[in-house]
Amino acid sequence: MTKIKILAGSSRPGRFNIQPATWIYNIAKEQEGIEVELVDLQELALPFLDEAVPPSMGQYANEHTTAWSQKIGEADGFIFVTPEYNHSYSAVLKNAIDYLFKEWNYKPVSFVSYGSLAGGSRAVEHLRGIAGELKMYDLREQIMLPAYWEHLNEKGEYQFTDRHKESAKDLLSSLSFWAEELKASRAKLG
Numbered sequence: 001m002t003k004i005k006i007l008a009g010s011s012r013p014g015r016f017n018i019q020p021a022t023w024i025y026n027i028a029k030e031q032e033g034i035e036v037e038l039v040d041l042q043e044l045a046l047p048f049l050d051e052a053v054p055p056s057m058g059q060y061a062n063e064h065t066t067a068w069s070q071k072i073g074e075a076d077g078f079i080f081v082t083p084e085y086n087h088s089y090s091a092v093l094k095n096a097i098d099y100l101f102k103e104w105n106y107k108p109v110s111f112v113s114y115g116s117l118a119g120g121s122r123a124v125e126h127l128r129g130i131a132g133e134l135k136m137y138d139l140r141e142q143i144m145l146p147a148y149w150e151h152l153n154e155k156g157e158y159q160f161t162d163r164h165k166e167s168a169k170d171l172l173s174s175l176s177f178w179a180e181e182l183k184a185s186r187a188k189l190g
């Protein structure tokens with residue numbers, strides 16, 4: 001089974017993040033051939049990076065790092081669900097990413113973002129920059145929710161449309177294709 005991890009990248013109380021993260025998780029669960037997990041960085045509650053040795057050496061001293069390494073290491077592809085904070089992505093997401101290195105290598109990543117009129121696009125541009133350093137393959141497919149607060153019902157629930165669902169299916173189709181292809185490539189690298 002191809003394993004896809006969806007990272008919910010906000011730890012704020014009352015965050016919007018968990019809505020798009022849960023939405024795409026529920027769509028992904030319906031897709032055949034992939035095993036999907038929603039990884040909530042709020043629940044994970046990693047401390048600020050507290051390893052003495054740089055992650056690229058893969059020598060982890062702390063239990064939380066070993067557990068995080070195992071979770072990301074078993075994945076074949078990712079969806080990062082990110083807010084935009086001051087024209088970039090969240091600190092909790094950066095911290096979770098910085099903990100590891102080889103666990104991210106040669107794996108595809110796609111994005112769901114939201115925010116004001118730019119829909120979190122500036123956060124995603126920054127994530128695409130670090131994907132290169134981590135030897136990840138960032139996919140063109142992404143979902144942006146501009147001015148998301150204008151699309152909430154009286155209960156504060158975002159009103160996703162059929163068009164959003166189509167985009168989610170396109171994203172998942174591309175992500176699962178490349179996750180499968182790159183799994184085979186990683187096997188060749190040994």
Ligand SMILES: Cc1cc2nc3c(=O)[nH]c(=O)nc-3n(C[C@H](O)[C@H](O)[C@H](O)COP(=O)(O)O)c2cc1C
Pocket residue numbers: 010011012014015016017018083084085086087088114115116117118119120
């Ligand atoms: C520290 C901070 C900085 C923000 N900066 C931006 C920004 O640069 N661009 C933007 O579109 N929204 C910005 N916002 C508004 C967020 O899009 C909005 O608060 C959103 O709900 C944050 O995601 P979250 O609720 O999942 O944490 C900012 C919010 C915070 C808390």
